[in-house]
Amino acid sequence: MPFEVVLLIFMVVIALPWMVMHYMTKWKTAATITSDDEVLLEELYNLAKRLDERMDTVERLVASDDPSFSPVKRLMADQETDNQQLRELEQLIAEKKGSKV
Known part of the structure; x- marks a missing residue:
């Protein structure tokens, strides 16, 4: 498999959900007092x-x-x-x- 395909799979499966979850927790904690x-x-x-x-x-x-x-x-x-x-x-x-x- 070419390196670009592996990188694309990694970004879709690992990096994207990690970024979404990271910023969701940031938004939730920032909204509270x-x-x-x-x-x-x-x-x-x-x-x-x-x-x-x-x-x-x-x-x-x-x-x-x-x-x-x-x-x-x-x-x-x-x-x-x-x-x-x-x-x-x-x-x-x-x-x-x-x-x-």
């Missing part, structure tokens, strides 16, 4: 909540000193639409913590 990413996201969420509480405090202090002060429109903890999204996020975090235990 790691546990380190989840921890980082939870820390960022908690930091954002603390910063939001600090902003509320600063705005209250400034408003008490200057009656003409009006806060900038942002997500407010006392608005029902924002609270619903926050509750959903906190529920997902609680479920995730419950499944890890």
Whole structure:
């Protein structure tokens, strides 16, 4: 058998399935979020909540000193639409913590 035929058979039988399987596993692992990413996201969420509480405090202090002060429109903890999204996020975090235990 000529070398080209052997090479062609090798490429079709061995190399092609190996490449397909290799990249399939790469795609599957790249599409998932790691546990380190989840921890980082939870820390960022908690930091954002603390910063939001600090902003509320600063705005209250400034408003008490200057009656003409009006806060900038942002997500407010006392608005029902924002609270619903926050509750959903906190529920997902609680479920995730419950499944890890």
